[in-house]
Amino acid sequence: MKSLKRNKILGLIVFITLLINCGGKDDSVSIPPSIEELSLSYIRLDDQSLFNNPTIKLGTQIFIGFNKAVNPTSTAFLFTQGSINAPFVIKQGESNTELILTPNNALEEGVSYTLTITNSFIANDGSTYNGSSFPFKIESIPLTIENATVDGANLELSTPNQDIALLPKFKFTFSHPVTETELQSNLQFSPSTNFTISQIDANTIEVIPSTALTYWKNYQLKINSSLGATVGRDFNTSTYDLFTIHDLIDKFPIISDEELLTKIQKETFKYFWELGHPISGMALERNTSSNVVTTGGTGFGLMAMIVAAERGFITRAEAINRWQTIVGFLETADRFHGVWPHWLNGNTGVVQPFSAQDDGADLVETAFLIQGLLAVREYLNDNDVQEAAIIDKITQLWEEVEWTWFTKGDEDVLYWHWSPNHGWDINLKIQGHNETQIIYVLAAASPTYPIDADVYTNGYTSNGSFKNGNSYYNYNLPVGPNKGGPLFFSHYSYLALDPRNLQDAYVNYWTQNVNHSKINYSYCVDNPENYIGYSAQCWGLTASDNHEGYSAHSPTNDKGVITPTAAISALPYAPDESMEAIKYFYYKIGDRILGDYGFIDAFNPTEEWYATSYLAIDQGPQIVMIENYRTQLLWNLFMQIDEVQNGLDNLGFTY
Numbered sequence: 001m002k003s004l005k006r007n008k009i010l011g012l013i014v015f016i017t018l019l020i021n022c023g024g025k026d027d028s029v030s031i032p033p034s035i036e037e038l039s040l041s042y043i044r045l046d047d048q049s050l051f052n053n054p055t056i057k058l059g060t061q062i063f064i065g066f067n068k069a070v071n072p073t074s075t076a077f078l079f080t081q082g083s084i085n086a087p088f089v090i091k092q093g094e095s096n097t098e099l100i101l102t103p104n105n106a107l108e109e110g111v112s113y114t115l116t117i118t119n120s121f122i123a124n125d126g127s128t129y130n131g132s133s134f135p136f137k138i139e140s141i142p143l144t145i146e147n148a149t150v151d152g153a154n155l156e157l158s159t160p161n162q163d164i165a166l167l168p169k170f171k172f173t174f175s176h177p178v179t180e181t182e183l184q185s186n187l188q189f190s191p192s193t194n195f196t197i198s199q200i201d202a203n204t205i206e207v208i209p210s211t212a213l214t215y216w217k218n219y220q221l222k223i224n225s226s227l228g229a230t231v232g233r234d235f236n237t238s239t240y241d242l243f244t245i246h247d248l249i250d251k252f253p254i255i256s257d258e259e260l261l262t263k264i265q266k267e268t269f270k271y272f273w274e275l276g277h278p279i280s281g282m283a284l285e286r287n288t289s290s291n292v293v294t295t296g297g298t299g300f301g302l303m304a305m306i307v308a309a310e311r312g313f314i315t316r317a318e319a320i321n322r323w324q325t326i327v328g329f330l331e332t333a334d335r336f337h338g339v340w341p342h343w344l345n346g347n348t349g350v351v352q353p354f355s356a357q358d359d360g361a362d363l364v365e366t367a368f369l370i371q372g373l374l375a376v377r378e379y380l381n382d383n384d385v386q387e388a389a390i391i392d393k394i395t396q397l398w399e400e401v402e403w404t405w406f407t408k409g410d411e412d413v414l415y416w417h418w419s420p421n422h423g424w425d426i427n428l429k430i431q432g433h434n435e436t437q438i439i440y441v442l443a444a445a446s447p448t449y450p451i452d453a454d455v456y457t458n459g460y461t462s463n464g465s466f467k468n469g470n471s472y473y474n475y476n477l478p479v480g481p482n483k484g485g486p487l488f489f490s491h492y493s494y495l496a497l498d499p500r501n502l503q504d505a506y507v508n509y510w511t512q513n514v515n516h517s518k519i520n521y522s523y524c525v526d527n528p529e530n531y532i533g534y535s536a537q538c539w540g541l542t543a544s545d546n547h548e549g550y551s552a553h554s555p556t557n558d559k560g561v562i563t564p565t566a567a568i569s570a571l572p573y574a575p576d577e578s579m580e581a582i583k584y585f586y587y588k589i590g591d592r593i594l595g596d597y598g599f600i601d602a603f604n605p606t607e608e609w610y611a612t613s614y615l616a617i618d619q620g621p622q623i624v625m626i627e628n629y630r631t632q633l634l635w636n637l638f639m640q641i642d643e644v645q646n647g648l649d650n651l652g653f654t655y
Contacts, residue, residue, distance in 0.1 A: 038123040041065035041097070043115070043134060045107075050115070050134045058109055058138050062101040064117070069096040069124040076121035076129075079103065080114045096124075110140040142234040143227065146203075147173040150242075159530045160241040160606065166212040168242075170221065177202040178231055186227035190220040215247040216589075218532075218608050243532045243605070250587040257579060260586060261626050262311065264568070268598030269308045271619040272301035273322075275597065277346035280333075281325035283616040285343060287597065293346040296365035296492075298326065299372030300620025303495055303634050306379050307627045320387060323376055327393045330369075336361035336418060338400035338449075340369060357426050360419030363406050364430065367439040370398055371496045374644070378637045403443035403451055413459030414439060414451070432460045433480040433512070438493035445647025456651045457505075464506050472555075473522035475515040478507040483523060483555035484516040487542040487566040490573065491621045495628075496638035503654045517573040520566065523555040531560035533605035536577070537584035540566025544602035544618055547609035560606040564599035569621040571629040598622065 043050045046059035072090045079088045079101065087104040107113065112135065119131035148155040150168045155161055172183075180197040183205050189195060194210040213219060219242040228235030255263070275284050282293035283301040302323065309319040333349030334341060339361035343352035353359040377394040380387040406414045408424060416428040430436045440460045443451040457463060468477045477484055484490075490513040499509040524539030543552040544563035553561050567574075567581035585599055592610055593600050601611040601618055627633045638644060639655065648655055 035125060035127045036068070038070075038121070038127040038129045039067050040117075040132070041067055045136065050136055054135060055137050055139050058107060058141065060102070060107070062115060063093060064099045064101065065093075066097050066099075066123065068127065070099060070121075071124060072099050073121060076118050077101065078114075078116040078118065080116075082112055086113070107138050109138050112137045140233055141175070142236070143178070143231055144175045144235075145172055145223070145238055146175050147171075148238075148240070155240050157238060157240065160218075160243050160532055162243045162532060164213070164219070164242045164244045166215070166244060167209060168213070170207040171200070171204065172207065172223070173204045175203070176231065176233060178205060178227070180205055182227065182230045183207075183223070186224045186230060188222050188224070190222065193219070213244050215244055216533075216592075216605065217244050218242070218606075219244065246533075246588065248588060251589075251591045252587060254587070257583075258630075260582065261630065264582065264586070264598060265307060265311060265623045265626055266313050267594070268619050268622050269304055269313050271597035271614050271616065272304050273308070273314065275614075276301070276322065280329040280344070280346040280349070281322050282329065282344070282346055283620075284346075285616060286601075287614045291346045292343050292352050294343060294365070294616050295340045295362065296342070296368035297616025297620060299365075299369035300495060300616060300624065302326070302369075302372030302376050304620050304623040306375060306637070307623050307633065310627075310631075310633060320380075320390070323380075324386070324390055327373070327390055327397070330397060331393060335400075336420060337402040337405040338397075339363055339366045339402070339406070339418070341365075357419060357422045358417055359421060360417065361406075362417060363403075363414060364416055364436055364439055366401060367436075367442050368492060370401065370442055371438055371638070374398060374641055375496045375634055375637050378641055399446070399448040401442075401446065401449065403446050403449045405449070406443075407451065407455060411459075412452075412454045412457075414443060414455060430459065431462055431466070433466045434485065434489050435492040436460070437509075438497050440651065441493075441497060441644070441647050441653075443647075444650045445641075445643040447643055450647070450650065453651050461504070461506060467506060472519045473526070475518045475522070476511075477515055477519060478512050480512070480516065481556070484519050486552045486554040486557075487517065487520050487540065487570060488552075488617075488621070490516045491542075491565075491569045491625060492617075495621060495624045496634045497644075498632070498635035498639045498655065500635070501655050502648075505652060514573045517570040518577070520555065520570070521574055521577045523558075524562075529558055529560065531558070531604075531606045533560075533562060533603075537580045537588075538562055539577070539581055540564065540568075540570070542566035542618075544615070545611050545613050546602060547604050547607045559604070561602050561604045563602040563618065564593065565601075565618040565622050568599070569625040571626055575629065 042065040044063050045056055046061060048056045048059060072092055074090045077090060079086050088101050090099055090101045093100045114133055114135045116133040117129060117131060119129060121129040149171045151165055180199045184197050196208050196210055198206045200206055221240045221242060223238045225235050225237045272283055275287060277284060277293050280293055282298040285292050285294040285297060305319045305322060308314045309316045329349060333344050334351040341351040341360060342354040342362040342365045345352050351359055373394045377391050380391050382388045382391050408415060414430045415424060416430050417426040418424060430439055437460060440456045466479050468479050470477060472483050480489060499513050502509040520541055521539050524534045525536050527534040540563055541553040541558060542563045542565060546559050546561045551557060551559060553559060553563060564585055567578050571578040585593060593603055597614045598619055601613045601615050603610045624634055628635050
């Protein structure tokens with residue numbers, strides 16, 4: 001009982017003691033607080049952090065921030081360059097928590113350094129630092145070209161530099177010193193060209209070719225990456241594409257514009273006359289086609305022969321004899337429902353496949369041929385026995401074309417191809433707006449197999465959905481694809497079909513063709529792809545050969561290829577712009593592009609490519625459209641044909 005009582009008393013004493021210690025207060029007793037550890041807030045070289053940043057740009061001072069006040073004590077810091085101690089000065093920063101360490105010797109690119117803060121470093125309040133090291137390497141700044149000029153103008157890396165003088169003065173300013181000797185061994189011209197180098201200052205060097213460059217030629221100036229190794233820095237190869245100025249000296253004596261137009265017609269006509277196939281008399285597809293003759297191109301050639309007879313390039317008798325040969329050959333050549341293929345063998349008249357499935361009728365090429373045949377028929381004199389016989393044969397060939405067959409029997413659209421071996425497998429509808437409008441006009445004009453107006457409306461115009469209506473370079477384009485497409489769209493159908501007052505329910509075709517031509521011209525002047533040679537004098541995009549093969553060139557398919565027939569055949573639509581191009585092609589670059597049969601098919605100065613080819617479908621329109629501009633000869637002949645007028649009336653045209 002006494003033991004229990006004693007335990008209670010002891011427990012009470014402990015409780016009272018705890019109560020005093022926990023809740024009581026004794027102002028005479030001071031208990032020191034714990035001291036916060038000294039730590040880094042930041043460490044950086046200039047404005048670049050050294051925390052986990054082993055490679056940084058060149059700087060001058062290291063800024064070290066702490067969480068509490070410190071004094072600059074250099075003995076607690078080590079700064080090494082590699083394994084060698086590097087001297088430094090340390091001082092107080094902008095606040096009492098910052099120190100600034102400045103190396104006595106400037107830091108160097110490509111060199112490794114280490115800053116160590118030892119554990120002997122103590123804050124003003126006596127707290128200690130655990131110690132740490134911060135290794136870093138100064139990156140080597142690459143050598144760059146800060147400024148590159150030629151005769152004071154900036155040199156561009158990404159696009160060709162045009163109109164370079166024949167003795168240009170290049171100047172290169174580098175980011176770091178480069179000697180003329182260092183540059184000499186790392187600079188090259190292509191094609192190989194000798195040059196002299198002069199030091200302007202430590203960073204700037206002038207380069208001048210030792211001999212004059214060649215007119216209108218591509219060069220390449222390259223400063224190789226090996227220059228970097230020479231000066232001990234990285235350097236990326238810098239390549240400048242250069243294109244020299246054009247020789248603006250006239251290559252031929254100046255003649256009047258009328259004489260020039262005649263000369264071009266006469267020289268171009270040689271393609272159809274001198275290269276006409278010896279058996280069939282028809283036009284070769286191209287000058288290298290051997291025995292492959294073209295039906296559409298021959299149609300263009302037939303009209304060119306009318307011009308040649310009128311201009312006196314050949315006699316009327318010579319023209320009549322050639323037409324007699326061609327018409328006689330066409331009578332016996334392969335036809336399918338009255339329609340010729342794209343190509344024929346000029347010796348035998350047998351179809352030459354244009355492609356694997358295109359070994360039969362080609363309605364479009366046939367229409368181009370018929371257009372020419374009807375123009376010849378209208379030109380001939382039915383009071384002459386020989387000429388009357390040709391007239392009769394042309395009429396027979398014209399009336400044997402089964403236009404309605406190419407609606408597949410009952411569709412409201414014409415189809416381009418049919419083959420006895422593949423039927424309608426190509427399945428290509430003839431729909432506009434493009435070069436094919438003449439097909440529908442002739443099909444509606446046929447006295448034997450005429451199509452209904454609905455075939456034109458639903459087929460060619462797609463009930464008006466062939467409309468465009470957008471403006472390009474401030475020219476409204478009524479119908480057709482974006483920016484008008486290749487210029488042959490405005491040529492092939494209108495070699496004989498007069499577009500001056502031609503209008504259907506949707507569009508005036510003179511407006512269409514004029515604006516199409518002006519858009520093509522304006523695009524070339526604008527030259528958004530920065531091709532060499534494009535200008536207000538050198539323009540024209542249409543189908544032709546190119547440096548890669550063959551393509552329908554246009555503002556939306558621009559490969560840097562100028563095709564002379566494009567601008568020349570646009571003469572009726574854009575007489576000022578076309579005449580400027582004709583004079584430029586002849587006088588300024590005729591030594592490059594004028595050959596045995598007129599102007600070559602195409603050229604691409606950017607690629608230094610000049611065709612050796614001539615194509616019937618590109619040579620023919622030049623002769624015919626120049627004549628339509630001068631005398632409207634073909635337009636007048638064709639538009640007075642009764643069947644043509646009936647066809648236009650049947651389709652609801654005004655003209």
